[in-house]
Amino acid sequence: MSTSITFYGHNVFLYEISGRKILVDPFLTGNPLATISADTVEADYIIVSHGHGDHVGDTIEIAKRTNAVVISNFEIANWLKKHGAPRTHDMHIGGSHRFDFGTLKLTIAHHGSQLPDGSYGGNPVGLLFKTAVGNIYHACDTGLFYDMTLIGDEGLKVAILPIGDNYTMGPEDSVRATQFLRPEIVIPGHFNTFPVIAQDAGKWADMIRSKTSAKPMVLHPGQKYSLLDL
Numbered sequence: 001m002s003t004s005i006t007f008y009g010h011n012v013f014l015y016e017i018s019g020r021k022i023l024v025d026p027f028l029t030g031n032p033l034a035t036i037s038a039d040t041v042e043a044d045y046i047i048v049s050h051g052h053g054d055h056v057g058d059t060i061e062i063a064k065r066t067n068a069v070v071i072s073n074f075e076i077a078n079w080l081k082k083h084g085a086p087r088t089h090d091m092h093i094g095g096s097h098r099f100d101f102g103t104l105k106l107t108i109a110h111h112g113s114q115l116p117d118g119s120y121g122g123n124p125v126g127l128l129f130k131t132a133v134g135n136i137y138h139a140c141d142t143g144l145f146y147d148m149t150l151i152g153d154e155g156l157k158v159a160i161l162p163i164g165d166n167y168t169m170g171p172e173d174s175v176r177a178t179q180f181l182r183p184e185i186v187i188p189g190h191f192n193t194f195p196v197i198a199q200d201a202g203k204w205a206d207m208i209r210s211k212t213s214a215k216p217m218v219l220h221p222g223q224k225y226s227l228l229d230l
Contacts, residue, residue, distance in 0.1 A: 003133045005158070006225040007219035009033025010057060010193045011140060011161065017131050019042045020101040023068070024138060027057030027216045033193055035222030040061055045099070048072040048080070048111040049140035051121025054193075060084050066103075071104065075122030077117055093125055103130040107151060109142035111168070126151075129162070133157060134225040137181060141190060144173040148180035156183035156228065159214070162190035163204055164197030171204045186214040187225070 005015040009031050015022040023043040028034045031054075038058035046059050046061035046068045056076075063070050063085045070080050070088045077090035091097060106125040113121035127138040134157025139148075143163060159181045162168035168190050169177060178186050186208055191199040205216035218226055 002060070002226045003131055003229050004224050005136075005160075005187065006224040007187070007189070007221060008036055009221040011049070011162070012057070013137075013138065013189065014043075015101075015129070016043070017101040017129070019098075022047060022101060023062070025049055025055040025057060025140065025154045026059055026062055029058050030054075031057075031193065033221040034141055039065075041046050042066060043068040045101070047125065047127060048076055049105075049120070049138075050111055050116035051076055052126035052141070053081075053110065053116040055194075056080075056116060064089070066082065071163065072104070073113075073122040073125060076113070076115065079119055079121070088221070093123055096128075098132075100131070103161055104128070105130070105151070107137070108145070108147065109140055110145055111141040127167045130154075134184075135184070136160070138189075139177070141168050143167045144177050146171050146175050146180065152181040152183075158185045158187065159183035160187045160189050163188040163199050164193075165199065166190040166196050168197075171199055171207060176203070177212050178208060178214050183214050185217050186212070187217045187219060 002014045003179045011025040022045040074090040077088040092136040105128040109124040109126045115121045129136040138160045161174045201218045208216040
């Protein structure tokens with residue numbers, strides 16, 4: 001059974017790990033890059049990295065339809081529960097939990113987290129998956145921070161980093177982040193959804209190849225990348 005990562009534009013990624021489907025930040029309605037709809041996407045779990053509307057997205061609607069468990073920080077999980085998400089699992093930064101797809105640990109992220117109605121959304125997070133094929137770090141929305149070196153010490157198969165700039169780190173800082181993290185493979189996210197975060201992913205990939213030891217993997221919306229079990 002292989003592990004796969006599918007990109008649906010912005011920060012929407014679908015992981016398939018140990019037969020489970022884990023959907024991250026399901027901003028599909030209103031996402032001009034999305035190649036799947038909130039009415040058709042499948043999920044056993046949904047992870048929400050922070051409270052902004054372009055990350056909470058269609059979480060509640062998808063959770064109601066699929067009965068997926070929604071994983072997020074304490075504040076967002078409670079907010080989602082009050083707004084109709086049927087099943088939630090709250091966590092917080094530095095904490096890890098063993099799920100049936102593997103272990104998930106929440107890391108720091110430097111960003112905001114206000115919820116769509118103005119409610120307090122706690123602290124934003126990144127995601128560290130510990131799986132049979134190796135560790136996967138999904139930075140989600142963040143700027144560059146030096147503690148990424150500690151995440152890199154975990155030994156990473158894959159890192160997913162934002163490159164859009166303006167709201168998150170841009171291409172140059174993501175190259176520096178890759179140097180800190182030392183993954184085998186690095187995948188860009190959070191770019192080209194809107195003009196303000198438009199980037200040349202090919203140029204970014206050239207920088208990764210020339211300045212790091214990682215293999216860049218640019219996924220087009222709807223494209224899946226598979227990792228074979230070790």
